[in-house]
Amino acid sequence: MAFKLNRPKSNSPASPTKFNPTGFGVLVEDLVSFPERDENGIRLQGDVVLKPDAQFFEFYHTNTKADAGFETEAEQDSIKITPKFVAQHPGNEVESREFISNMLGKDVILFVGSCDDKGFDVIGEPCLPMQLVPSQTNNSDGKFFTLTWQAYGSTDKLNAFYEGNIVRSEVPTSTGNVVAVDGNVSKVVKVAASTTTDTLEITPTNLKNNDQVTLIGSGGSAPYTLESGVAGGVTVVLFNGTQWTALDDASITLKYVDGGTTKYLYEVARG
Secondary structure (H helix, E strand, O other), X not given: OOOOOOOOOOOOOOOOOOEOOEEEEEEHHHEEEOOEEOOOOOEEEOOOEEOOOOOOEEEEOXXXXXXXXXXXXXXXXXXXXXXXXXXXXXXXXXXXXXXXXHHOOOOEEEEEOEOOOOOEEEEOEOOEOEEEEEEEEEEOOEEEEEEEEEEOXXXXXXXXXXXXXXXXXXXXXXXXXXXXXXXXXXXXXEOOOOOOOOEOEEEEEOOOOOOEEEEEOOOOOOOOEEOOEEEEOEEEEOHHHOOEEOOOOOEEEEXXXXXXXXXXXXXXXXX
16 A cells, blocks of 8 residues: 655644653563554554453653653664653652562563553563663752663564553453443453353443453353354454454454444454
8 A cells, every 4th residue: 555644633743742641561471462563563453461460550750751762773674773761750759669679670561641642652562572770860959760661672663552451450250151341340351261162242331432342261161252243232243253262361352333223343353
């Protein structure tokens, strides 16, 4: 396809980024699966799936002091992009030092949002994670930590973009083959293990158009399956009509569309 670089729609597209002061991240060691990029190479398809009881971590930063830029080295037939994120965390609290101490040496992937966009820039990836290199200013001019996350290596890919769910609480588990998805609680649901073959039924509440829903399998001797067609309170549309089986740690991400009388869940990705 032909690409075209248009002027962004904003009145002042080059104005400073209005970062969300709350950033998120995941430990690479907590990942079960990580979504792949789409055919254009930037948007991630599907949700990040974490191990049981794992969650995204979060951190406050002074949003006017953040920098999510990257550096590039290039020579013929070789482009090297080095991702980096620099943020400032105010104060000198014991809890802040504990967070920083616990993060040292950890491989992480960061999710940084802005107030102007829905979604997150993704800094780092499973094969090129970020590590925290902190510094501190603590003198008569002020007190704050400078949190620099950097990669030990380079890539030929720009930062990805994530429109999926940020898991900040325990993921609920279905009751048998009935999967209740309450958008006010969690759009990620663990499917119960099964010893009796049956198809899944999904009951959605408090979801908005284009919300993503992710189901994570738990296996069992006869795992539940998801089929195309009416499945409880929604009509499910799967790629090529291919059945999904809720094997242990398997995942499927679906996009919710409110068609009025009929509610739909369209497959986005499998993991």
